[in-house]
Each structure stands twice: as structure tokens, then as C-alpha cells.
Amino acid sequence: MIVVKNVSKYYGNFCALNNITLELHNGVYGLLAPNGAGKTTLIKMLATLITPSQGEIVYDGKNIIHMDDEFRALLGYLPQQFGYYNNYSPKQYLLYLAALKGMGRKDSIRIIKELLEKVALSEVGNKKMKKFSGGMIQRVGIAQALLNNPKVLILDEPTAGLDPKERARFRNLLSELARDRLVIVSTHIVSDVESIANEVIMIKHQEVLYKDSVENICNTLAGHVYETTIDYGHLDAFRNRYTVLLEKQESGEMNIRFIHKGAAAEGWLSVTPSLEDVFLYEYRDEIRMEV
Ligand SMILES: Nc1ncnc2c1ncn2[C@@H]1O[C@H](COP(=O)(O)OP(=O)(O)OP(=O)(O)O)[C@@H](O)[C@H]1O
Numbered sequence: 503m504i505v506v507k508n509v510s511k512y513y514g515n516f517c518a519l520n521n522i523t524l525e526l527h528n529g530v531y532g533l534l535a536p537n538g539a540g541k542t543t544l545i546k547m548l549a550t551l552i553t554p555s556q557g558e559i560v561y562d563g564k565n566i567i568h569m570d571d572e573f574r575a576l577l578g579y580l581p582q583q584f585g586y587y588n589n590y591s592p593k594q595y596l597l598y599l600a601a602l603k604g605m606g607r608k609d610s611i612r613i614i615k616e617l618l619e620k621v622a623l624s625e626v627g628n629k630k631m632k633k634f635s636g637g638m639i640q641r642v643g644i645a646q647a648l649l650n651n652p653k654v655l656i657l658d659e660p661t662a663g664l665d666p667k668e669r670a671r672f673r674n675l676l677s678e679l680a681r682d683r684l685v686i687v688s689t690h691i692v693s694d695v696e697s698i699a700n701e702v703i704m705i706k707h708q709e710v711l712y713k714d715s716v717e718n719i720c721n722t723l724a725g726h727v728y729e730t731t732i733d734y735g736h737l738d739a740f741r742n743r744y745t746v747l748l749e750k751q752e753s754g755e756m757n758i759r760f761i762h763k764g765a766a767a768e769g770w771l772s773v774t775p776s777l778e779d780v781f782l783y784e785y786r787d788e789i790r791m792e793v
Pocket residue numbers: 513516518535536537538539540541542543544659
């Protein structure tokens with residue numbers, strides 16, 4: 503079990519994370535927030551690549567910084583951009599990394615064979631990676647993070663650049679991997695974690711906004727999400743009055759999904775909130791700034 507205890511991180515005077523406290527057990531945790539919210543900062547602290555300015559992170563009661571190599575032996579980490587050699591095959595690359603980790607050659611060959619099967623790359627194990635798709639490269643990245651059969655697997659934006667089919671395959675792989683370990687996946691894409699995360703952690707204004715099941719997070723908007731159809735001409739007024747989540751034009755009219763916390767008007771259909779609704783609502787200011 504990992505406990506993040508009152509952790510803050512400053513870059514100079516800039517506070518990237520403020521007083522974060524989290525308890526993490528086996529299973530998949532989705533770390534979900536827009537770009538710049540501090541996901542990578544938290545993940546790098548969990549991977550001992552940077553140290554908290556305040557507070558501490560403990561694994562089974564021991565500070566992970568003091569554990570040093572003992573913690574890194576338990577850790578598998580896939581950074582946002584991982585370095586690999588185009589001219590290597592997955593087998594060559596993984597053998598090279600295994601040697602760096604001090605693993606014996608015979609064991610490495612056996613483990614790499616199993617890992618390539620797990621990430622469905624056995625057939626291309628000897629092919630140079632320069633012809634691989636983004637999804638295939640990410641699967642090599644996961645294989646390298648699994649080399650030491652880690653108890654804690656941390657993946658930073660692992661689905662960036664993947665197409666929907668590769669994303670789906672990736673989700674299935676993650677659920678399987680989380681059966682007997684703690685998996686933390688950071689993403690700004692709701693659908694990456696919605697169906698597989700046991701809990702979703704959302705960060706806002708440098709603090710933990712939610713750490714809960716998808717269902718409970720969705721329930722924070724229960725009774726407040728509606729759909730309706732309006733004339734195109736009323737759109738601006740509607741946008742000014744309500745928090746619009748989605749707009750879809752259909753035969754000259756606008757289908758709108760929106761939030762309202764007061765009484766409903768006639769013609770509004772109350773709908774079940776989704777995680778996407780919560781994401782769009784909670785990060786509406788950040789998202790507007792990005793557009
Ligand atoms: N080394 C650094 N020095 C100064 N500021 C930094 C540093 N690293 C990150 N930041 C700032 O801290 C904030 C959080 O960054 P972080 O990379 O953790 O966010 P993120 O949620 O992972 O976003 P992204 O997915 O874009 O990396 C951002 O405002 C970023 O500009």
C-alpha cells in the first residue's frame with residue numbers, strides 16, 4: 503500500500519501541488535485532470551524521480567525515498583516519452599534493459615518471451631521498432647515497465663497518440679495487469695479510465711478534488727444534468743445562462759447537454775451524469791482557456 507501524506511511540490515515559488523493526501527491499494531487508479539494540473543509532478547514523486555517539497559510518500563510504512571533501490575525494485579514506470587532505439591527489435595531492447603537492471607540472461611529471455619505474449623507482440627518480437635505503430639511502441643513501453651514484475655506500475659499518459667482501437671486494447675491489458683498490483687494511470691482522456699479504474703483521482707487548483715469510484719464521482723452531479731433542444735438563435739443566451747457541456751446541431755436545431763442546479767424548465771430531460779460531464783463541468787475554466 504502507498505500512502506501520500508500531506509505532499510506539496512514547489513518549483514521555486516510556484517506551487518504545483520498542495521497538501522495531497524492519498525491512500526492507494528491494489529487495483530487501477532485513474533489520475534484524471536487537464537494538462538498542466540500536476541499529474542506528471544505527482545507521478546514523478548511516486549517514481550522517486552523528484553522529491554516532495556513537503557510531506558512524504560510511504561510504501562508499507564516506509565518512506566520511498568529512504569527505501570531507494572528497494573522501492574525501485576518494486577516499481578515499473580512508463581514515462582510520458584520513453585526512450586527506445588528505432589533500430590532495435592523489442593527483444594533486443596528488452597534484453598538490453600534487463601541487462602542494465604542486472605537480470606541474468608537466461609531469466610531475461612524467458613521473462614521477455616512471456617511479456618511479449620502478454621502485450622501481444624510475440625509475432626514482431628524480432629522486427630525493428632522503426633516500423634511500429636504508436637500503439638505497438640506503447641506496448642513495448644509497458645513490457646519494459648513490467649520487466650521486474652513490479653508491485654507498483656505507474657504509467658504517465660500512456661494512451662497519447664493511440665487510435666481508438668489501440669486504446670481499447672490498452673484498457674483490457676491494464677485491467678489484467680491490475681489483478682495483483684497497484685496501477686496508476688495518468689490521462690486527460692476520460693474514456694481511458696472510465697471503464698477500468700477502481701477509483702479516479704481528480705486534481706484541481708493543485709489539490710485533490712475527488713478520489714472515488716466513477717459512480718460516486720458521477721453522483722456529485724446527479725439531478726443537475728439535462729438535455730434539451732433549442733433554436734439556433736437562442737444559443738448564445740442559453741450559453742450565458744447555463745453551463746453547456748455538449749452541443750450538437752441537428753436539422754437546424756441545437757441539441758444541448760447542460761448543467762443546471764435549480765428547478766428544471768419544461769421540455770428539459772433529466773439525464774444520468776457521466777464522468778465526462780463531471781470532467782467538463784469541473785474543468786470548464788481550464789478547458790475554455792485551452793480553446
Ligand atoms: N520543472 C519545472 N519547473 C517549473 N514549473 C514546472 C516544472 N515542471 C512542471 N511545472 C509546472 O507545474 C505545473 C504542473 O505540471 P505537470 O507537468 O505536473 O502537469 P500535468 O498535469 O502532468 O500536465 P502535462 O500532461 O501537460 O505534463 C504546470 O503549471 C507546469 O508548468
